[in-house]
Amino acid sequence: MIYFNNAATSYPKLEGTAEAMAKCLIEPPSNLYREDVTQPSTIDRCREKIAGLFHFSDPSRVVFCSGATEALNIAINGLARPRSRVITTTREHNAVLRPLYYLRRSGDVQVDLVSCPPPGILDGNRFENTLTRETSLAVVNHISNVTGAEADIAAIYSLCEARGIPLIVDASQSAGAVDIDFSSMPLAALAFTGHKALLGPKGVGGLIVGRELDLRVWKSGGTGIRSDLEFMPDAWPIKYEAGTRNEPGIAGLAHSLGGILARGLLSVEKQKMGLTSHLVEELGKLGVVAVYSERPEKNRSGIVCFNIDRWPAADIGYVLKDVFGIRVRTGLHCAPLMHRELGTFPDGAIRISFSASNHHDEVDELLRALKTIVGRT
Numbered sequence: 001m002i003y004f005n006n007a008a009t010s011y012p013k014l015e016g017t018a019e020a021m022a023k024c025l026i027e028p029p030s031n032l033y034r035e036d037v038t039q040p041s042t043i044d045r046c047r048e049k050i051a052g053l054f055h056f057s058d059p060s061r062v063v064f065c066s067g068a069t070e071a072l073n074i075a076i077n078g079l080a081r082p083r084s085r086v087i088t089t090t091r092e093h094n095a096v097l098r099p100l101y102y103l104r105r106s107g108d109v110q111v112d113l114v115s116c117p118p119p120g121i122l123d124g125n126r127f128e129n130t131l132t133r134e135t136s137l138a139v140v141n142h143i144s145n146v147t148g149a150e151a152d153i154a155a156i157y158s159l160c161e162a163r164g165i166p167l168i169v170d171a172s173q174s175a176g177a178v179d180i181d182f183s184s185m186p187l188a189a190l191a192f193t194g195h196k197a198l199l200g201p202k203g204v205g206g207l208i209v210g211r212e213l214d215l216r217v218w219k220s221g222g223t224g225i226r227s228d229l230e231f232m233p234d235a236w237p238i239k240y241e242a243g244t245r246n247e248p249g250i251a252g253l254a255h256s257l258g259g260i261l262a263r264g265l266l267s268v269e270k271q272k273m274g275l276t277s278h279l280v281e282e283l284g285k286l287g288v289v290a291v292y293s294e295r296p297e298k299n300r301s302g303i304v305c306f307n308i309d310r311w312p313a314a315d316i317g318y319v320l321k322d323v324f325g326i327r328v329r330t331g332l333h334c335a336p337l338m339h340r341e342l343g344t345f346p347d348g349a350i351r352i353s354f355s356a357s358n359h360h361d362e363v364d365e366l367l368r369a370l371k372t373i374v375g376r377t
């Protein structure tokens, strides 16, 4: 089996990740009570690694949850102000769009969409022109999960900061793929997920919250400490981590983070860019392929999106999987507005997404399979 669906969830995971999770299940639970601070827990060690990865100085403001979807819900619902406007873009995943649509439906906020023409370019001027005096929150995807197009987060942050507008960054595709410096964004929150480029298990992710931001509590419940209080204890990160956390998942993530930090992000980026340019160059030679993704020289996350002639994307996906044993992802990729921008709505497109475990010969095998399919059209 050849696996090219790493933007959905990465495979294989780093060696030792499963064992780190199993250890957590086999050994007696540590730090049963959250006030037991005699030794740093697996969870706190992972918090420190996450802070290190994003060059962020305060691990206590790393909040763990089940993934980027939950992190974005915590951030959006915790920061959107009633009777105000939220600015976002057409390159967003439904993990951003749907929480915003729910808020809009309840009459609480208006949503302003910045159009991002192919391959999903977020233009600073267009963003600035869409800001209004009522804009109280911005939500922006760092790297498109459809095209790999990258937003200039530092520039968008400056525009927001100058107006005192908090910025939520959806780093689902960029965390673990490219270096992200979160040290100078006190008015931003960054949502990450563990099971994509961070090579960890599903069901773990989190939110990093800049030091000038305070979130309304969106999820409340038990914390194991201060059970006498009616409301959540007013302390980071516990205020935002109600309920029992996914300790095996966090242990797996801590392990994979160690591997990623040891290998270095640049070498992963270089390998994926090599595969991307090889694939795009060869796809061009097929003649009947429309490629929608970011150009290889700017495509750091290894996402290639295309369609073949008049073939429905879903059919190609089935043939690749069932006949050739190659796993890709077809359809709308939970990003319907991005596909409208590309002109590929509602059928979507075929997406290949690489990890550092993929090799040139696997790309060649995909190309041979596509040539066979094209030859039969």
Ligand SMILES: Cc1ncc(COP(=O)(O)O)c(C=O)c1O
Pocket: 007, 008, 066, 067, 068, 069, 070, 093, 095, 141, 143, 144, 145, 170, 172, 173, 192, 193, 194, 205, 334
């Ligand atoms: C851009 C983007 N945002 C959010 C998500 C949701 O991430 P999670 O699976 O961690 O909830 C994804 C996952 O596909 C994504 O690609």
